[in-house]
Every structure is written in C-alpha cells, then in structure tokens.
Amino acid sequence: MSPQAEPGAGSKPKRSSGRRPSLTREEILAAALAIVDEGGLDALTMRAVADRLGVYPNAVHWHMGSRSGLIGAVSTKVFDEIRLPPQRDVPWPDWIRAMAREIRRVMRRHHHLAQVIGTQLVTTTGAMPFVERVLSVLTDAGFDDERLTVAYNSVIGFAIGWPALELSTEPTDQHSAWKDDFAAELAGLNPLLFPALTRAMPAVRNRAYLLRWDSGATEPLDTSFEFALDILVAGLGAQLPG
Amino acid sequence: MSPQAEPGAGSKPKRSSGRRPSLTREEILAAALAIVDEGGLDALTMRAVADRLGVYPNAVHWHMGSRSGLIGAVSTKVFDEIRLPPQRDVPWPDWIRAMAREIRRVMRRHHHLAQVIGTQLVTTTGAMPFVERVLSVLTDAGFDDERLTVAYNSVIGFAIGWPALELSTEPTDQHSAWKDDFAAELAGLNPLLFPALTRAMPAVRNRAYLLRWDSGATEPLDTSFEFALDILVAGLGAQLPG
DNA sequence: ACCTGAACACCGTTCAAGT
DNA sequence: ACCTGAACACCGTTCAAGT
Numbered sequence: 001m002s003p004q005a006e007p008g009a010g011s012k013p014k015r016s017s018g019r020r021p022s023l024t025r026e027e028i029l030a031a032a033l034a035i036v037d038e039g040g041l042d043a044l045t046m047r048a049v050a051d052r053l054g055v056y057p058n059a060v061h062w063h064m065g066s067r068s069g070l071i072g073a074v075s076t077k078v079f080d081e082i083r084l085p086p087q088r089d090v091p092w093p094d095w096i097r098a099m100a101r102e103i104r105r106v107m108r109r110h111h112h113l114a115q116v117i118g119t120q121l122v123t124t125t126g127a128m129p130f131v132e133r134v135l136s137v138l139t140d141a142g143f144d145d146e147r148l149t150v151a152y153n154s155v156i157g158f159a160i161g162w163p164a165l166e167l168s169t170e171p172t173d174q175h176s177a178w179k180d181d182f183a184a185e186l187a188g189l190n191p192l193l194f195p196a197l198t199r200a201m202p203a204v205r206n207r208a209y210l211l212r213w214d215s216g217a218t219e220p221l222d223t224s225f226e227f228a229l230d231i232l233v234a235g236l237g238a239q240l241p242g
Numbered sequence: 243m244s245p246q247a248e249p250g251a252g253s254k255p256k257r258s259s260g261r262r263p264s265l266t267r268e269e270i271l272a273a274a275l276a277i278v279d280e281g282g283l284d285a286l287t288m289r290a291v292a293d294r295l296g297v298y299p300n301a302v303h304w305h306m307g308s309r310s311g312l313i314g315a316v317s318t319k320v321f322d323e324i325r326l327p328p329q330r331d332v333p334w335p336d337w338i339r340a341m342a343r344e345i346r347r348v349m350r351r352h353h354h355l356a357q358v359i360g361t362q363l364v365t366t367t368g369a370m371p372f373v374e375r376v377l378s379v380l381t382d383a384g385f386d387d388e389r390l391t392v393a394y395n396s397v398i399g400f401a402i403g404w405p406a407l408e409l410s411t412e413p414t415d416q417h418s419a420w421k422d423d424f425a426a427e428l429a430g431l432n433p434l435l436f437p438a439l440t441r442a443m444p445a446v447r448n449r450a451y452l453l454r455w456d457s458g459a460t461e462p463l464d465t466s467f468e469f470a471l472d473i474l475v476a477g478l479g480a481q482l483p484g
Numbered sequence: 485a486c487c488t489g490a491a492c493a494c495c496g497t498t499c500a501a502g503t
Numbered sequence: 504a505c506c507t508g509a510a511c512a513c514c515g516t517t518c519a520a521g522t
Contacts, residue, residue, distance in 0.1 A: 013488090022486070046515060057515080059487055067515060068414045115361030118403070121410045123424040127452050128436060135438040135446075149445045153466035154473055156451040161360070161403030168363045172310045182365040194370060196377040203391045204377075209398040210369050224395035227481070231396055235477030239469070255507090264505070288496060299496080301506055309496065 013054045023055060025063055025073075032074040033110070040112045042172060044071065075116040076124035081106045084133050092141035093233045096155060099134065100229055104163040111167045111217040118164025142240045151236065158232050162225065165209065166216035179213040186211065255296045265297060267305055267315075274316045275352070282354045284414055286313065317358040318366035323348045326375050334383040335475045338397060341376065342471055346405040353409045353459040360406025384482045393478065400474050404467065407451065408458035421455040428453065 031052045036044045046067055050057045064070040085098040107114045116122075135152060143151045171178070186205055191198040206212045206219065273294045278286045288309055292299040306312040327340040349356045358364075377394060385393045413420070428447060433440040448454045448461065 045513090047513085056488055056490095058489090058517085061516065062486065072413055115357070118361050118407055119357030119410050121412050121455065121457060122452065123420065123455055124452075125427050125431070128431060128439065131452055132436045132439045135442055139438055139442075145442070145445060147469075148442055149450055150466045150469035152442075152446070153450055153463055154470035157404045157407055157466070157470055158400065160451065161407035162399045165360055165399055165403035165406065168361050170363050171314055178365065182367075185367050189367070189370060194374045196381055197370065197374045200377055200381075200387070200390055200394075203387060204394070208391055208395055209402065210364065210366075210373055213363065213365055215363060221395055224392045224399070227389075227392035228396035228399055231477030231481065232473060233477070234480040235473030235475070238476040238480070239473065287494090289494085298507055298509095300498085300508085303497065304505065 013050070013056055023053065023059055023063065027053065028060060028063055028070070029074050029077055032070055033077055036074065036112050037110055040169065040172070041071070041115065044074070046070070071116060072120065072122065075113050075120065075122055076126055078106055078110050078113055078117060079124065079127045079130065081109070082130055084130060087133060087137060092137050093237065095137050096233055096236070097229055100155075100159040100232070103159045104225065107160075107163045107167060108217065108220075111215075112169065114164050114167040115169060118160060147239070151239070154236070155232065158228070162228060163216075166221050166225065168215055169217075170215050182213050255292070255298055265295065265301055265305065269295065270302060270305055270312070271316050271319055274312055275319055278316065278354050279352055282411065282414070283313070283357065286316070288312070313358060314362065314364065317355050317362065317364055318368055320348055320352050320355055320359060321364075321366065321369045321372060323351065324372055326372060329375060329379060334379050335479065337379050338475055338478070339471055342397075342401040342474070345401045346467065349402075349405045349409060350459065350462075353457075354411065356406050356409040357411060360402060389481070393481070396478070397474065400470070404470060405458075408463050408467065410457055411459075412457050424455050
C-alpha cells in the first residue's frame with residue numbers, strides 16, 4: 001500500500017543503455033506531473049523524480065533550484081491544458097460558464113495539484129492567453145476600467161477557488177476509521193441543539209462542505225457547482241448598467 | 243533570517259524548574275498555532291512543537307498520532323474563533339454578508355492555515371454551530387430541502403474558497419528576484435497579442451489573480467471581495483421563488 | 485553547462501525502556 | 504497512560520569533482 005512500489009528505489013541510477021540525452025526541464029516537469037497525479041503532492045520528492053529519470057537527485061536540483069520551485073513549475077502545467085471555447089458570437093454568460101467548467105475539468109484531472117493552484121501564488125505568463133480572453137469577454141459585456149478588475153477577480157476567484165475547495169484532499173495517514181467516526185459524530189448530534197442541521201442531514205451528509213468525508217475528487221458536487229455558476233452569472237449580470 | 247532563531251534548538255529538552263504538568267492536547271495545539279502563525283506551515287514540525295514545549299518529539303507524536311493529524315487538528319482551531327452575528331430580525335442578505343466577512347477575517351488572522359482549510363478535508367463537529375446557523379438562515383430565506391444543499395454549498399464554497407485563493411502563500415525559497423522577473427515579463431507582453439490585458443494592466447498588475455506577485459495576506463483584495471459578495475447575494479436572491 | 489558521487493543537517497516515525 | 508532517550512529511514516540541499 002506504500003506509494004513507492006518500485007523495487008530497488010533509492011538505489012544508484014541505472015541507465016538502460018548508453019548515454020541518455022541531456023536532461024531537459026520539460027522532461028523533469030512531465031515526470032513530476034506523473035508522480036503527483038499518481039501519488040499526491042507528498043510523493044513528489046526530488047529523489048522520486050530523479051529515480052524515475054534515472055539520474056541523481058542533484059541533477060533535478062540543478063534544473064529546478066528547489067523542491068518548492070519544482071512544485072510551482074509543475075502546477076503551471078495545468079494551465080497549459082486549458083482549452084477555451086471560441087469567443088465570437090457567444091453571449092458572455094455562456095462563455096463564462098464554459099470557461100469555469102473547463103477550469104474545473106483540468107483541475108479535476110490533476111486534483112492533487114488543485115491545492116497548489118488554489119493556495120499558492122502561481123506566476124506564469126503561460127496563463128496570459130487565458131487571462132486575455134477573460135478580460136476581453138468581460139470588457140465586451142460592459143465592464144469598464146474600474147469595474148473590470150473587480151469583476152475579473154470575482155469570476156476567477158470563483159472559477160479557481162470553488163473547485164479547489166471541492167477537490168480538498170483527504171488526510172494522508174489515518175486508519176480510515178476517522179470517516180466512520182465523523183459519520184457517527186454527525187449522526188449523534190443533538191436534534192434540539194441543531195434542528196436545521198438534523199432536518200437537512202439526509203441531504204447534506206457527505207454531500208456538503210464541512211459535512212463530508214469524501215473528497216470532491218471521488219464524490220463531485222456537480223449540482224452545487226452548477227447552482228453556484230448560475231448565481232455567479234446572474235449576480236454578475238445584475239451589476240451591469242441597464 | 244532563518245525561521246528557527248532559538249539558540250540551542252534541537253538540543254535536549256530543558257525543563258525550567260521541577261516537573262511540568264502533564265502535556266495536554268490543547269497545549270500542543272496552542273503551541274502549534276503559534277508556530278504556524280509565525281513561520282508558516284513548513285515551520286510546523288513535530289520537533290519544533292516539542293522544542294517549544296520542552297519535551298521530546300515523541301511526546302507530541304503520542305498525543306497527535308502524526309504530523310498531518312496535527313495540521314488537521316490545528317486548522318480546526320480557526321473555526322473556534324468565528325463569532326457569528328445575531329440572526330434575529332436580520333435580513334438574510336445582511337447576515338450572509340456578515341458571515342462571509344467573518345470567515346475571511348479569521349482566515350486572514352491565520353493566513354498560513356488558509357491553505358489547509360481551503361484544500362484539505364476538515365472534519366470537526368466544532369464547526370457545527372456555524373453550519374447550523376447557515377442552514378437556518380438559508381431555510382428562513384426560502385430555500386427548501388432540495389435547493390438548500392446546493393445553496394449552502396454555493397455560499398460556503400465562496401466564503402471559504404474565495405479567501406483561500408486570495409490568501410495564497412508566496413513561494414518559500416527564491417531570492418525575491420522572481421517578483422521583479424514576473425513584473426518585467428508582464429510589462430514586456432506584446433500589446434498586439436494581448437490588447438485587453440495591455441489596456442487593463444495599470445489596474446490589474448499585482449491586483450488581480452494570475453497577475454499578482456504579492457499575497458492577499460499583505461495586499462488584500464478588499465473591493466474585489468465586496469464586489470464578489472454583492473454578486474453572491476444578488477445571484478442567490480434571484481434563485482428564490484417570487 | 486551539466487551531472488556524478490558522496491556527504492550533511494534535518495525530519496517523521498518507531499521502538500524499547502522507564503515511571 | 505505518558506514520556507524519555509535513542510535509533511532508523513528518508514529527505515532537501517550542498518559540495519567537490521568530473522566531463
């Protein structure tokens with residue numbers, strides 16, 4: 001059950017045959033992405049990347065500078081997978097919806113990186129085509145210079161922040177007993193102290209924030225996301241003059 | 243400049259005088275909270291907590307089970323600080339606003355824990371009074387059983403997810419040159435390729451998601467948050483019958 | 485410039501032993 | 504039950520040395 005299943009991991013790097021071509025940054029990021037998708041962020045160690053590439057740890061260190069630098073760099077790869085819908089002749093509410101769904105889709109594909117994207121400053125010009133499109137759509141919708149920034153932040157804050165919370169990771173260790181424990185605690189709440197919660201319990205248990213024990217990675221909150229998206233678009237429209 | 247400034251850190255635990263009273267879970271969590279507030283999540287090690295309390299690392303381990311268990315436990319302490327506004331005779335939009343501002347306030351107070359709350363499953367019955375109030379307010383507002391869950395998730399998803407993204411932490415290492423580098427990259431973007439972004443640049447540089455290099459912990463996005471809050475309340479109201 | 489090979493300081497966790 | 508004292512396996516990073 002341990003993440004590192006490879007026999008002989010940690011041993012000396014073994015080249016399969018002859019000289020490998022010079023190590024490249026893209027090669028490192030691809031290996032890192034594979035590791036984090038498989039084993040989570042904790043599994044992404046410099047040594048794991050080095051092992052996978054058949055080099056010494058310092059080879060990775062030389063290219064990436066540090067582990068946190070590696071994590072930051074690999075998190076930007078998620079933005080490369082964003083495929084935005086065409087903008088021409090599409091009403092802005094439809095475009096905003098499609099954009100938010102696409103963000104959520106790529107974050108779900110790399111849900112272990114969602115916590116990095118959601119809580120660590122990501123600075124990459126690779127996201128600029130995406131940013132340009134969002135600003136363009138909001139400008140065309142009628143948000144002028146002052147309100148453009150706040151509208152943009154409202155939209156992006158939702159589009160990234162909401163799925164990041166949805167895709168919260170489960171605790172790494174534990175003996176899986178905590179799930180049953182928490183479920184039992186919820187079932188044992190005093191109905192007199194928590195009347196609204198008790199009434200809603202069948203609908204919310206394991207399906208609502210602060211009341212669930214499974215991650216959105218395995219138990220998606222689809223209808224809630226769509227509802228929140230409706231709220232965003234309707235509320236945004238209400239801010240437009242006219 | 244190193245986080246551990248204490249001389250003799252890592253040395254044998256030194257009791258100041260006589261026998262300390264038996265170590266308690268609350269005592270450990272208080273020490274852990276102080277450490278993470280001062281030095282960030284990376285500084286929160288079992289040994290740092292042990293050093294601060296004058297015990298051996300295994301004493302902490304015995305009480306908390308694991309480091310990730312410690313992190314999860316200390317993150318729930320943030321919910322203890324939530325002081326919700328009274329509910330009687332307050333229109334639901336006002337209450338939702340006050341609640342969201344309060345969540346953001348306590349997350350800001352412990353902004354290094356925002357990344358835990360925003361991206362790790364937090365299961366604590368200590369948050370149930372808070373949950374009860376939110377469900378109660380939304381029920382009174384007119385959201386029935388089916389729509390109550392999705393409305394609740396929409397609201398909480400915003401109230402926690404948005405500040406979590408705002409409070410994104412800066413990379414730990416680096417030589418602070420990356421800030422200037424990123425600023426220069428933004429300034430050097432081709433205006434023909436990014437017309438909307440170029441036009442908006444004076445307003446958005448370091449003030450908008452994906453375009454900033456300072457965390458919301460030091461550069462708050464106050465007006466954007468209030469704007470997003472307006473959107474949430476207006477959009478939520480539009481979902482009510484009548 | 486790019487990487488090997490080895491070392492250092494640190495950390496989470498485990499273990500036997502004490503009380 | 505609660506903690507000491509020491510050990511183990513692992514990790515990020517550094518360093519000298521090679522090419």
